[in-house]
Amino acid sequence: MIKLLSVAIVAALFLESHQQRPGPFVRPAAPVVKPGTPRPGPFVRPSAPAVKPEHPCDSLTHIECWTDWFDRDDPSGSGDWETYYNLYKENPGKICPKPHAIEAMTLSGLSVAAAGEVIFKNDAASGFVCRNVDQPKNKKCSDYRVRFSCHPPFCGGGVCWTNWFDRDNPSGTGDWEHLSDLRNENPGKICEYPLYIEVVTTDTMTPAVSTGENFHTFNPTQGFVCLRKDQKSGGCRDYKVRFGCPCKN
Ligand SMILES: [Ca+2]
Ligand SMILES: [Ca+2]
Structure with missing residues (x-):
């Protein structure tokens, strides 16, 4: 009984001490985050990770x-x-x-x-x-x-980031940074199966997840789209995107 109790206490202490650490280890039951929902990112949870990330993106828990x-x-x-x-x-x-x-x-x-x-x-x-x-x-x-x-780090191999791409401005229906368009316009520059997408504003490099805007598309297989009609303000900010690809050995 005492042994059981001490195991429980150790487990509780472990959880407590790891509560500030971002990543799926501490929140394995995190709800699925749909594009368009403001998601927690490193800027809203600024506490330093307890373990040094293996890759720079490991702390970006909004990245899929x-x-x-x-x-x-x-x-x-x-x-x-x-x-x-x-x-x-x-x-x-x-x-x-x-x-x-x-x-x-x-x-x-x-x-x-x-x-x-x-x-x-x-x-x-x-x-x-x-x-x-x-x-x-x-x-x-x-x-x-x-x-x-x-979410990282449950993805294989190292991650190599593409350049930033900004193919559209939000003056029309929105800011369209579709992967298929970016690929057509930048042949050979984006890998076949990106693992990650990172999206920031072009002016202040603010992560998309921290702008409070709603996104129509936001994933590494389709890219990114912000529609003006989805915003309370009636407009999207201008975003640029880059993709995390498996590093070639
Ligand atoms: Ca099989
Ligand atoms: Ca743009």
Whole structure:
């Protein structure tokens, strides 16, 4: 009993002493933050992290990024079972406790939609499951790999940032910094699968999350869009964006 009690006290002290440390370790159950919601960033929680971040972006808990790809199963049995529970258990420290998105792709590079198979599960909590029994004409599932969207540091490898990009001004319908446009206009300058996006105002370098404006799009797979119609003030500030890419070895 005493032993149990002391374990509880140590656990409580540990939690207490780590409460000021930003990152998913201290708030594993942090709610999913949708674009458009003011999110906590380093400027509203200025306390220094207890552990020196491995990468400069590790303290930016508003940044979302993708883990490595995982492929734990193949469809030779009852199907392709890329379940979150098993992947989390089999890859300690590599996947966050509460990922807020999942992406699945066949090993040959097709999206789930393009593969056109009947999918049993495809959500961040369950993971991905394709069952052979669900497929028509005794066909088997393709072999899929999956990755999850987490906050740092649950993303693989080092991070290398692109240059800043500012392709639009907010004078029209808003400030459009879509990844697809930026990629077309800056060939070869942005990696295929950015892990992070960082957005700041062009004039004062204020992080987008600290401006109080609502954002239509704000993620590393689509880029950033601020629409004037979404703002109480009737206008967006001018933003610039950059992307965090896996470093090439
Ligand atoms: Ca697989
Ligand atoms: Ca802009």
